[in-house]
Amino acid sequence: MVTTFAAAAGTLPATPALVIDLPTVERNLRRLADDVRRHHLSLRPHTKTHKSRRMARLQMVAGASGLTVAKVGEAEVMADECSDILVAYPAIDPARTQRLAQLAGRCIIRVAVDSVEGVTSLATAARQTGTTIGILVDLDVGFRRTGVQSPQAALELAQIVSKLEPALRLDGIFFYPGHVWSPAAEQHEELRRIDAVLAETIDLWKQLGLSTGIVSGGSTPSAYQSDLISSQTEIRPGTYIYNDMNTVRAGFCNLEDVAAAIVCTVVSTAVPGKAVIDAGTKTLTSDRNARVPESGYGCILEYPEASLTRLSEEHGEIDLSNSPNKTHVGERVTVIPNHICPCVNLQDRVWLQHANGDLESLNVDTRGMLS
Amino acid sequence: MVTTFAAAAGTLPATPALVIDLPTVERNLRRLADDVRRHHLSLRPHTKTHKSRRMARLQMVAGASGLTVAKVGEAEVMADECSDILVAYPAIDPARTQRLAQLAGRCIIRVAVDSVEGVTSLATAARQTGTTIGILVDLDVGFRRTGVQSPQAALELAQIVSKLEPALRLDGIFFYPGHVWSPAAEQHEELRRIDAVLAETIDLWKQLGLSTGIVSGGSTPSAYQSDLISSQTEIRPGTYIYNDMNTVRAGFCNLEDVAAAIVCTVVSTAVPGKAVIDAGTKTLTSDRNARVPESGYGCILEYPEASLTRLSEEHGEIDLSNSPNKTHVGERVTVIPNHICPCVNLQDRVWLQHANGDLESLNVDTRGMLS
Structure with a gap:
């Protein structure tokens, strides 16, 4: 080393x-791309780690289906590298929603939201711009940072979103298992519990004919344990490209x-x-x-x-x-x-x-x- | 508030x-300037806090005699605002010494150093450029981060510096009481102990005819207690301009x-x-x-x-x-x-x-x- x-x-x-050692970057990208293929998942790397167009391009070449960002400014830059951007952040104040609505005219923009105020604000901006913003309903699976608090609450917010079409488009579910920080066996049970909560949510939505096309999970630690969350359709790891202590x-x-x-x-x-x-x-x-x-x-x-x-x-x-x-x-x-x-x-x-x-x-x- | x-x-x-609230900045600058005048000290604010030319200018207008920086890049920028810059950092590797030697052709540059390697490296760069760099011998007064370990060690390094004239110029003593973080009475004794160590060092230098023209102390906490360190001639507070929790x-x-x-x-x-x-x-x-x-x-x-x-x-x-x-x-x-x-x-x-x-x-x- x-x-x-x-x-x-x-x-x-x-x-x-x-x-940044490029051969190690390429090895890290290949390792996770292989893993993701094996589990039939989509990969949407979080660009917050590298903040670099060049690294984003390498991730796209390695098979990513889209990119993740936290900030609207990051979305605006990364939209040059990829036509499918997820803002994994409640970017819901007017300063952000107006720029996002503009950007949605150039590429697919999705935002993770957990509040009625949030979806309303995004819908208003999209309506004014004549664009459509995709929404993932943010469901708290145990990290207790953002996210609606139950499958039922996720359903209720999804119903509100579906009524705001065509300004908004209900694209699915977002979760962030930030409390899972170990590959140890005792965490497997927690990952399976998360999977059950997701399955329950998907089921509730299906009963009302709502689409959960995307079920987007996060974090490098959970990415390496993707087999334990079979309900997810994509993952958003960030750190895996470089790794750290x-x-x-x-x-x-x-x-x-x-x-x-x-x-x-x-x-x-x-x-x-x-x-x-x-x-x-x-x-x-x-x-x-x-x-x-x-x-x-x-x-x-x-x-x-x-x-x-x-x-x-x-x-x-x-x-x-x-x-x-x-x-x-x-x-x-x-x-x-x-x-x-x-x-x-x-x-x-x-x-x-x-x-x-x-x-x-x-x-x-x-x-x-x-x- | x-x-x-x-x-x-x-x-x-x-x-x-x-x-940044400008009226509060101006009040903070006045408060310390008054304090410094009362104690007959020079004020050399550390620009690491604001990193702004405009704020540096306000500090100069409020009576600062020079500016302090940590990085050579900061020195290069602040040299436009002030002709007397102290690099409060052992900027002793060739990448830094060569730029400092160049800058010493434009204004007074002083560097705090605690090693023979450091003074030699600065002397080499200054000699190559045909300039003179001022040296403050960094004396550890208890924070245990940098600084020679005793008045005797300070004297020995000062003697080495004085032999490297005219590339170097022995300007005095540097200390940083970073371990003093309270105005409480129990810290007064520590500040008086520091003052005694400084007085002992000054005395040793004087006996050999070495100049301790500048005795430069640091930190916002100790700046507000300057009366307890009578041996110092200048202070280098940074945070006082903005304050924080x-x-x-x-x-x-x-x-x-x-x-x-x-x-x-x-x-x-x-x-x-x-x-x-x-x-x-x-x-x-x-x-x-x-x-x-x-x-x-x-x-x-x-x-x-x-x-x-x-x-x-x-x-x-x-x-x-x-x-x-x-x-x-x-x-x-x-x-x-x-x-x-x-x-x-x-x-x-x-x-x-x-x-x-x-x-x-x-x-x-x-x-x-x-x-």
Whole structure:
């Protein structure tokens, strides 16, 4: 694993620098595409992880049927790469609905919604523009963030949507199992329970002749366990393209499957037992590891026994007391962050590393898009 | 306090939006400028908080003697506003030293350094460019992040610097009391201990005829307690211009002194007892409160009894179970973040609110600068 990024660490003009290893990206895309084919699912990757047109194109080539975004600004950019966009977010205030209605004139736009206010607002915008927005009814399956609270409530919102045709088009059901964060056997029961709730919802809709054409599930952890949710028709994983210490420590992949790393420079070793790198929260974010919060702010490939224990905005402090090897001022080291998505969002450009070691600048096209 | 941002919340075209209240900024600048004058100190504000030329200009007008930056890219931008820049960071790798040496041909550049490798690297770059870089010897006074470990070690590094003239110029001592995070009486003793360490260092240098012209201290918390460190000649506070829930909960200011807030829209109330706003870690960051970590990810002005308990990348979950008032989908609410500096760094532009309520777009000129 160290060797994957070692060449980049040696040749990069400046640090901190986020490096994406293209062969690992391609392997990660193939792995999930094969998995999805085996389970007869559609794949609609979430572009929030890479925020890059180029990566979106690679996902489309690898068999994605559409793309997922969180922000309307992301939808506007990704519409150049794909004609079928899902906004996996209640984008329901007028600032967002009007832009979405416009965009629905260019490509298929679907939005996940959980409120009457939300569908009404989208319908108004679509009516004014003369377009049609597809709606997925957001059903809470246990994460307790968004989503209507029962199959019956999903049916009621679906009925409201179906009455707002042709401004809206009822396209199906949306769920996000964000509370499933492990491949362990005890989570299988939870995934099967979610499947039963979905089946109940689909059944209720069918009884009233409503279409549940799309049943859209999410997250990288659940994507790798798709066989346990047979009611879903598509999945929306994001992180799988790059992976990070969250997916590694949760057991969904190995360090060798991580395609993104941040090359840093050691800028101080003055405090005994410590080294300071030039990456703090403005590069690595303050995100702790989802599975092992006490594991620090990332994995240092060259010093696996060391721990990234404290971050300031621009400093990362490495505790070397458990490391048999010591570093020195000026050395470049490679950090795998806990959560790659917000780290990518801090960069205007990242470095794409080709199989032959060549480095190419890659724009983060939708970085920092707010609405 | 709610009223300060209420007008902006009603008129902003889209959310999430970071609003800076100019009258509060001006009051905060005056307060510290008065304080600094009273203690006969120089003020060198850290621009990492606002990352804005315009705000830097306001600080210069309010009596700052120079500016502080962390990144060389920030120094290059701020050099247009001020001819005396301190890089409060061991910017010692070749990618940084060469740019700094160039910049030293345009204005006074000083760098805080704690290693022989660091001063050698800066001297090499300055020699190649034919310029002079000022050096402050970074002394660890207890935060244990960077800095040489004793007055004697500071003297030894100072002697090395003085031998590298004229490429380098020994300008004094740098320290960062980042572990002092309270105005409480028990911290006064620590500030006095720091002062004694500084006095010992100054004395050692004097004995060998070395100049400690500048003794540069840092942080907003210690800035408000400058009278306890009489050895320092200048301070480098950053947050004081905007303030945030860190400075409020630590007791350094009141909510009325907070000049920066993030206006958000409620996008879901489907889960009972909760509301979801359109600001997650990609807007508010994952920074917990430095003094009260369990207080959530910010203060919601309209719902002071509510708590921002969980963030995803684009969702903020508000627990309303303790709030007598409930919100509704579409309502705009105002969040004071825990730590304003990394939030500003996520925005290309913020909104500047004038005394008459007018909103003006303000560029975050050095946002996302990495090296």
